Each structure stands twice: as C-alpha cells, then as structure tokens.
Amino acid sequence: MINYWPLIGILLVVAGFALKLNPMLVVTGSAIVTGLIAGMDPVEVVSTFGKAFNDNRIIAIVWIVLPVIGLLERFGLQQRSAAVIRSMKNATTGRLLILYLVYRQITAAIGLHSTAGHPQTVRPLVAPMALAAAEKQHGELTEDEAEKVKAYAAATDNVGLFFGEDIFFAIGSIVLIQQILATYGYNLAPLHLALWAIPSAIVAFLIHSTRLLILDRKLARRGA
Known part of the structure; x- marks a missing residue:
C-alpha cells in the first residue's frame, strides 16, 4: 500500500x-x-x-556573488547606472530594454545564461536605468508607474532567456524535448531542434519589443 x-x-x-x-x-x-x-x-x-x-556544490557560488552585488549597490551602483542614462539625450525606457533584450537573447543563444539575470543585472543595473530613462523623459513617476517599469525590466530578462536558451542545443530543455519526441518515434538531432527555436525567438523579440515601445507611448501620454 x-x-x-x-x-x-x-x-x-x-x-x-x-x-x-x-x-x-x-x-x-x-x-x-x-x-x-x-x-x-x-x-x-x-x-x-x-x-x-x-x-550540487556549485550552488555555493551564490553566497559569493550576492555579497559582491550588495557591496556594489551599497557604494552607489544603482545611482551611477541611473546617472549614465540621464546623460543620454535620446534614451527611453523602451529603447533601453530592447537593447537589453537583444543582449539577453544573444548571450543565452550561445550558452552564456549566467552573464545576466534578475539578481546580478536587472535589480542593480537594468531596472534603475529604465526608471532613470522614464523620469528623464516624462518626469517623476507614480509608485504604480515605477513598479510597472520594474516589472517590464524583469519580464525582458525572462523573455530573452526563455526564448534565447533553446537556440543553444547543449541545454537541458533541448535534450528533454528530444527524448520526449523519441518516445513517440521522432528521432531528431538536438541541432535541428535548436534551429527551429530561432523563429520562435525572433517572434518573441518582435512581440516584446512592440510591448516596450507601447510602454514608452503610455508613459508619454501620462501627462497629456
């Protein structure tokens, strides 16, 4: 029993x-x-x-990375990244996040998944820069608007990683898909599956980029 x-x-x-x-x-x-x-x-x-x-002792690396990020934030990493964006005349939240989306998808596609992420880039760099760009273009944001910008920054990382990593054929998700298809008699090489992930990544990029540009327009209309 x-x-x-x-x-x-x-x-x-x-x-x-x-x-x-x-x-x-x-x-x-x-x-x-x-x-x-x-x-x-x-x-x-x-x-x-x-x-x-x-x-799984590689997990212990987290305990080294997090204090480093904390120290960088303690000594003004967020403020310095925001200041850089404020010095750029044409920087907008949407454009900035689109550039980050490109970077995230390309690096994930070649297997560099840990070069970016929520704790190491979104919180200390990308989100403050996106907020600085929005405030520079549209003035001080309300709490809801600021939280929305942060959410879009986090979502951009998610979209870039999720649809970019499957292009890298040596990742676990590709192996899982291959094994499941093999049980139903479809024997495909990991490289073939990775190639077919490229159209999905392109479509995801176009859709999310459109959402980011719409975010720019919504922020621009807030004072109208």
Missing part, C-alpha cells in the same frame, strides 16, 4: 509560502519533516542534505 503521509511536506511548503515565512526555513523544515515521516532517522536526513549539497 502506498504511503501518502510524506506528501505532508508539500502542504507545509504551501502553508509556509502562504504565510510569507522565510523560504529557506520553510523548504528545509518541510524536507526534514518529509524525511522523518518517510521513516528516515535524523542522521540519515542530515546525511541526505549533505550529499545533495556536495553533489
């Missing part, structure tokens, strides 16, 4: 996130509870944690 009690860990994760508790504590606590309910002794649970950390 299947033991469903270990699934309580999933409910603990949902409840913890709903209560806005510390995500690290929620996930760790639910994992410990799941292991104990599944019949593992405390030593075995800790050993499993240690093995998972050792197998």
Whole structure:
C-alpha cells in the first residue's frame, strides 16, 4: 500500500509560502519533516542534505556573488547606472530594454545564461536605468508607474532567456524535448531542434519589443 503521509511536506511548503515565512526555513523544515515521516532517522536526513549539497556544490557560488552585488549597490551602483542614462539625450525606457533584450537573447543563444539575470543585472543595473530613462523623459513617476517599469525590466530578462536558451542545443530543455519526441518515434538531432527555436525567438523579440515601445507611448501620454 502506498504511503501518502510524506506528501505532508508539500502542504507545509504551501502553508509556509502562504504565510510569507522565510523560504529557506520553510523548504528545509518541510524536507526534514518529509524525511522523518518517510521513516528516515535524523542522521540519515542530515546525511541526505549533505550529499545533495556536495553533489550540487556549485550552488555555493551564490553566497559569493550576492555579497559582491550588495557591496556594489551599497557604494552607489544603482545611482551611477541611473546617472549614465540621464546623460543620454535620446534614451527611453523602451529603447533601453530592447537593447537589453537583444543582449539577453544573444548571450543565452550561445550558452552564456549566467552573464545576466534578475539578481546580478536587472535589480542593480537594468531596472534603475529604465526608471532613470522614464523620469528623464516624462518626469517623476507614480509608485504604480515605477513598479510597472520594474516589472517590464524583469519580464525582458525572462523573455530573452526563455526564448534565447533553446537556440543553444547543449541545454537541458533541448535534450528533454528530444527524448520526449523519441518516445513517440521522432528521432531528431538536438541541432535541428535548436534551429527551429530561432523563429520562435525572433517572434518573441518582435512581440516584446512592440510591448516596450507601447510602454514608452503610455508613459508619454501620462501627462497629456
């Protein structure tokens, strides 16, 4: 008979996130509870944690990167990036984010996924620059308008990465697609799948670029 009690860990994760508790504590606590309910002794649970950390120790790099970004922000990275944009006469939020979209898609397409991202570029650089461009062109923004600009900056990173990375044939998503198609008798090389991702990336670029230009127009009409 299947033991469903270990699934309580999933409910603990949902409840913890709903209560806005510390995500690290929620996930760790639910994992410990799941292991104990599944019949593992405390030593075995800790050993499993240690093995998972050792197998994925590259994750520890995050603890080096985040303090570096924090120090850069502490000493004025956001202010300096905003000042650079204010010095550019024709810079707009839409144009700036379109340039970032181009960069994100191209670098993702050649496998450089970690050269940009939300913590290392969007929050300390792209979002402040987008806000500075909007304020330079259209004056001080309301809180809702500022949050919308930040959301568009984050969305631009998502679109660029999501539709750019599939062009790189040595990524896990391409392998997954290949294996699923193979189970249905369609044997395709990863390179062929990557090539067919190019039209999707182009269409995604055109659609999101249009949305960014529309954002520029909406900001321009706010005072009209």
